[in-house]
Amino acid sequence: MYICNTKHRNVKYYNNFINRHNKFYVKKFTHVAVNARIVLVPHCMRNSSHCLAIEKNGYYICMSCGNCKINYINTLLKKLHYKENSLYILKGSTIIKDIIKKQKPRAIIGIACLQEGYQAFRYFQRHNLVIQFIPLLKDGCSSTDTNLLEVERILQM
Numbered sequence: 001m002y003i004c005n006t007k008h009r010n011v012k013y014y015n016n017f018i019n020r021h022n023k024f025y026v027k028k029f030t031h032v033a034v035n036a037r038i039v040l041v042p043h044c045m046r047n048s049s050h051c052l053a054i055e056k057n058g059y060y061i062c063m064s065c066g067n068c069k070i071n072y073i074n075t076l077l078k079k080l081h082y083k084e085n086s087l088y089i090l091k092g093s094t095i096i097k098d099i100i101k102k103q104k105p106r107a108i109i110g111i112a113c114l115q116e117g118y119q120a121f122r123y124f125q126r127h128n129l130v131i132q133f134i135p136l137l138k139d140g141c142s143s144t145d146t147n148l149l150e151v152e153r154i155l156q157m
């Protein structure tokens, strides 16, 4: 069950939009090599009281301390041979433009709340990027959560 702050009437709309677009992009996504993909996760998934991530301008770099689920994602990326710098823990959305300019990815795997996912889809579409989006199961400003099985399924495609 998705628990979020988004107005209830919008949850259904965002969910439908995202499911429809995930399906639309899935085939293209499978054809993008793992080294041409990047993964964007929100900073609120960190265990902020124990996190050892290094803070950059608009994002964090995970130090794999093992105190949150991002560690599992980071480990999986290494196992699946994603690029070393393919994981970005976003402090906000404004840095996304710079990351895309620098990394020039062909596909984005995004984890975020429904509303941000919806807005990000719009932005990435304008930049001809292939997208797969995984919503947070619980959003808010800290200790948010997502479905790791779903993340793993998409990363492996």
Ligand code: SF4
Pocket: 046, 047, 048, 050, 051, 052, 053, 061, 062, 063, 064, 065, 066, 067, 068, 069, 070, 071, 089
């Ligand atoms: S695993 Fe990474 S993101 Fe999670 S708390 Fe540790 S350093 Fe921070």
